[in-house]
Amino acid sequence: MNNPLYQKNIISISDLSREELELILTTAQSLKHNPQPELLKDKIIASCFFEASTRTRLSFATAVQRLGGTVIGFDNAGNTSLAQKGETLADSVKIIASYADAFFMRHPQEGAARLAAEFTNIPVINGGDGSNQHPTQTLLDLFTIYETQNRLDNLNIAFVGDLKYGRTVHSLAQALSLFNCNFYFISPEALAMPDYILEELNEKGINYSVHASIEEVVDSLDVLYMTRVQKERFDETEYQHIKSAFLLNADMLENVRENLKVLHPLPRVDEININVDSTPYAYYFQQAQNGIYARQALLALLLTNHFQDQA
Amino acid sequence: MQHKLQVEAIQHGSVIDHIPVQQGVKIIRFFNLTQTDEKITIGLNLATHTGQQKDLIKVENTFISDEQANQLALFAPRATINQIKNFKVVHKFQVQLPDSFIGVLACPNSNCISHHEPVDTRFYVKKKSTLKLKCHYCEKTFDHSFFRELD
Numbered sequence: 392m393n394n395p396l397y398q399k400n401i402i403s404i405s406d407l408s409r410e411e412l413e414l415i416l417t418t419a420q421s422l423k424h425n426p427q428p429e430l431l432k433d434k435i436i437a438s439c440f441f442e443a444s445t446r447t448r449l450s451f452a453t454a455v456q457r458l459g460g461t462v463i464g465f466d467n468a469g470n471t472s473l474a475q476k477g478e479t480l481a482d483s484v485k486i487i488a489s490y491a492d493a494f495f496m497r498h499p500q501e502g503a504a505r506l507a508a509e510f511t512n513i514p515v516i517n518g519g520d521g522s523n524q525h526p527t528q529t530l531l532d533l534f535t536i537y538e539t540q541n542r543l544d545n546l547n548i549a550f551v552g553d554l555k556y557g558r559t560v561h562s563l564a565q566a567l568s569l570f571n572c573n574f575y576f577i578s579p580e581a582l583a584m585p586d587y588i589l590e591e592l593n594e595k596g597i598n599y600s601v602h603a604s605i606e607e608v609v610d611s612l613d614v615l616y617m618t619r620v621q622k623e624r625f626d627e628t629e630y631q632h633i634k635s636a637f638l639l640n641a642d643m644l645e646n647v648r649e650n651l652k653v654l655h656p657l658p659r660v661d662e663i664n665i666n667v668d669s670t671p672y673a674y675y676f677q678q679a680q681n682g683i684y685a686r687q688a689l690l691a692l693l694l695t696n697h698f699q700d701q702a
Numbered sequence: 703m704q705h706k707l708q709v710e711a712i713q714h715g716s717v718i719d720h721i722p723v724q725q726g727v728k729i730i731r732f733f734n735l736t737q738t739d740e741k742i743t744i745g746l747n748l749a750t751h752t753g754q755q756k757d758l759i760k761v762e763n764t765f766i767s768d769e770q771a772n773q774l775a776l777f778a779p780r781a782t783i784n785q786i787k788n789f790k791v792v793h794k795f796q797v798q799l800p801d802s803f804i805g806v807l808a809c810p811n812s813n814c815i816s817h818h819e820p821v822d823t824r825f826y827v828k829k830k831s832t833l834k835l836k837c838h839y840c841e842k843t844f845d846h847s848f849f850r851e852l853d
């Protein structure tokens with residue numbers, strides 16, 4: 392069977408259909424249980440960070456090496472001759488892509504990955520373009536939800552924290568809107584989910600509600616997705632209130648559903664108390680590890696046409 | 703009779719009519735209509751037969767295609783194009799809002815990659831009622847009033 396993602400670009404989560412998302416998630420699961428250390432043994436993957444991001448870079452490089460591939464590239468373009476010589480991104484991509492079989496990139500400007508894909512024939516994977524998209528983060532979030540709940544449909548999912556500026560929650564809500572979930576948005580008023588996301592959810596007929604604290608809904612949740620609220624955005628009194636409403640500690644989890652999982656894109660600061668770590672609901676460290684399987688799944692599908700037949 | 707005297711007729715070419723006032727010069731600038739040796743006539747604040755005002759542009763020996771004309775819809779949603787051969791109107795059509803605008807608008811997002819790279823900008827028409835455009839590159843959506851021409 393031909394694989395619909397073979398030689399495709401992964402730029403924006405909204406480019407992917409429900410079927411394609413499901414294929415990536417089942418592939419990630421298969422790779423987690425059946426490692427394929429030789430799958431990419433003759434492949435070279437360019438990993439180009441035009442801005443630094445240590446976690447994403449380590450996770451991606453690990454994914455390539457676990458599949459037997461080789462990584463070339465750079466960690467921070469500021470230290471390279473590319474930045475100093477003022478070459479256009481289009482030219483840099485054309486040259487680097489001519490050495491490699493796939494191109495993974497992070498860039499501080501929105502639209503950089505879409506543009507890069509127009510200047511090369513090898514698959515481009517967006518590792519984050521400014522405030523726009525970070526599809527491999529969304530895929531690891533989806534994979535973690537799928538892995539822990541055995542499905543993506545009909546889940547009760549709360550998003551907590553900075554819902555205004557957090558591209559992670561925007562992309563995840565957009566992706567999950569292909570599955571029939573109920574969303575609960577819990578944030579300080581000043582950091583509420585933007586209207587354009589709510590409009591999209593309305594158009595798709597997705598159920599959502601807005602709440603003032605975690606405790607209002609926590610007992611009926613399957614997934615509690617926490618994000619960071621930046622202290623700098625508030626004065627001290629406001630922040631004390633925010634702390635009680637939007638920060639999670641183990642006491643709040645006494646009557647929750649057994650299958651509840653608490654997720655967080657990390658790094659956390661104080662929005663999840665460390666006393667949550669030892670509860671059966673904490674899953675954020677496994678979530679970070681799942682980034683390796685989600686990225687392996689993408690590489691496997693983009694670079695091998697018949698991967699699912701072998702797996 | 704009065705109307706005919708306002709702008710002299712052309713033998714071959716295109717007439718862009720029913721442009722809202724203030725938009726004629728903008729259209730010339732946006733679409734680089736001056737980058738040609740052909741004769742161009744611009745009429746500003748002309749009277750229409752209903753007593754209102756309009757702008758009008760004539761370009762000789764140039765036939766504007768439907769696709770090109772539709773790019774004008776951002777500024778002149780009701781403009782009509784008359785193609786003229788031997789002083790006769792051989793084809794007349796109204797501009798239609800296209801599905802996308804390519805290469806004429808600058809992205810209002812200053813951190814968009816399209817600003818400093820060798821590519822045409824591209825915007826998809828998202829909502830026709832209150833005209834919103836989504837950038838192909840940065841994926842942000844803007845109200846049409848945010849746009850300015852490319853430098």
Ligand SMILES: [Zn+2]
Nearest residue numbers: 809814837840
């Ligand atoms: Zn843009």
